Amino acid sequence: MSSSTYASALGRLLVHFPEFLPKESYPALVAANDVNEITKTLEATPYGPEINASAASYQGAPLLEIAINRTTVRRNKIALESCPFAGKPILGAYLRRWDVQNIGLILSAKAQGRPLAETEPFLVSAREIPAGLFAGSMTIDDFRVLLQQPTVEAVAQALVRFGYGTALLGLLDDYNRTKDIFPLLQALDRQYYQTALGSLQYFQGDEWVVRSFLRGEIDIRNALLFLKAKDSELPLEAAVTRFVEGGDLPRSAFEDAYGGRTVLDLVSSLSTRFPALVEGNSLYSQNRTLTGYEVSLTRERAVRELKRLRTYPLSIAVAFSYLFLAELERSDLRRIIYGKLYGLTPTALDALLVVPKL
Numbered sequence: 001m002s003s004s005t006y007a008s009a010l011g012r013l014l015v016h017f018p019e020f021l022p023k024e025s026y027p028a029l030v031a032a033n034d035v036n037e038i039t040k041t042l043e044a045t046p047y048g049p050e051i052n053a054s055a056a057s058y059q060g061a062p063l064l065e066i067a068i069n070r071t072t073v074r075r076n077k078i079a080l081e082s083c084p085f086a087g088k089p090i091l092g093a094y095l096r097r098w099d100v101q102n103i104g105l106i107l108s109a110k111a112q113g114r115p116l117a118e119t120e121p122f123l124v125s126a127r128e129i130p131a132g133l134f135a136g137s138m139t140i141d142d143f144r145v146l147l148q149q150p151t152v153e154a155v156a157q158a159l160v161r162f163g164y165g166t167a168l169l170g171l172l173d174d175y176n177r178t179k180d181i182f183p184l185l186q187a188l189d190r191q192y193y194q195t196a197l198g199s200l201q202y203f204q205g206d207e208w209v210v211r212s213f214l215r216g217e218i219d220i221r222n223a224l225l226f227l228k229a230k231d232s233e234l235p236l237e238a239a240v241t242r243f244v245e246g247g248d249l250p251r252s253a254f255e256d257a258y259g260g261r262t263v264l265d266l267v268s269s270l271s272t273r274f275p276a277l278v279e280g281n282s283l284y285s286q287n288r289t290l291t292g293y294e295v296s297l298t299r300e301r302a303v304r305e306l307k308r309l310r311t312y313p314l315s316i317a318v319a320f321s322y323l324f325l326a327e328l329e330r331s332d333l334r335r336i337i338y339g340k341l342y343g344l345t346p347t348a349l350d351a352l353l354v355v356p357k358l
Contacts, residue, residue: 006314012082026356062121069124075326079319087316093199098124111181167191218247220297276300299354
């Protein structure tokens with residue numbers, strides 16, 4: 001694929017990069033007294049229109065969830081529409097992640113008996129725009145239908161026509177016996193990454209940039225899954241069932257590192273591949289939370305991947321740079337919102353952010 005094919009995409013996306021929140025805006029958000037003050041601060045940003053559109057029906061954290069998620073979908077749409085036809089398969093396959101996230105949220109809500117009204121604000125969707133856009137073709141109405149299904153099994157059956165149910169149907173007997181939703185969510189993730197990596201065959205010349213981007217994400221996901229398994233004191237046999245194929249690190253690398261007795265031992269073994277991982281040790285030792293590890297891994301990957309993606313502006317990499325920044329901003333805003341709700345101090349909250357440190 002000629003690099004000139006992406007000259008138009010670069011031009012169309014460049015005008016949208018300044019819409020991301022500047023680093024200077026985060027201290028005010030972190031220092032806000034409560035969620036309402038965060039809302040007022042964001043009203044003057046690109047999130048303002050969606051906040052105002054939903055303020056009559058929602059308030060507090062649900063209002064911000066809706067505004068953030070709808071802005072994310074709008075940005076997904078911008079990236080997809082800016083991409084030339086030849087690049088749409090991989091971008092579309094990548095954006096199915098939002099369908100998968102929504103389905104996972106619905107399955108978890110159904111398993112826990114949470115009502116539609118409590119769950120819907122957290123769906124990454126924007127009214128009539130499909131959450132996965134032209135990739136997954138699932139609209140907010142489709143997700144409402146799923147939420148109205150009486151059981152997890154009924155949700156899985158309803159997902160067949162969207163191409164997701166087949167990954168779940170064979171696991172329903174085990175779910176009915178154990179009531180453990182995790183294997184279902186894991187199956188969706190495996191299907192997603194297999195499809196996303198498989199779509200790369202449509203590229204010529206620069207597909208390795210996107211492949212490295214996805215493989216790095218899988219490696220981090222595997223690292224966090226093994227850390228969660230160690231924190232739960234699961235045996236190796238149970239931990240390896242969580243492994244997702246497709247990353248740069250083979251399963252044997254995680255198996256070898258898993259021999260230590262504690263999470264800190266596992267971190268020490270994995271730090272040769274993930275140097276920033278040790279930054280999460282302090283928070284884990286204080287509160288036994290894995291959030292510090294997730295943040296340090298995400299930040300390390302963001303620095304590495306954004307530098308590499310920006311090296312190839314006349315390629316599909318420009319769209320992935322834009323989408324990656326949108327995802328990082330969404331994650332940071334949600335950390336700020338829920339950090340406030342859980343009473344984190346500004347200092348503790350600032351340490352959990354990624355974008356201001358890039």
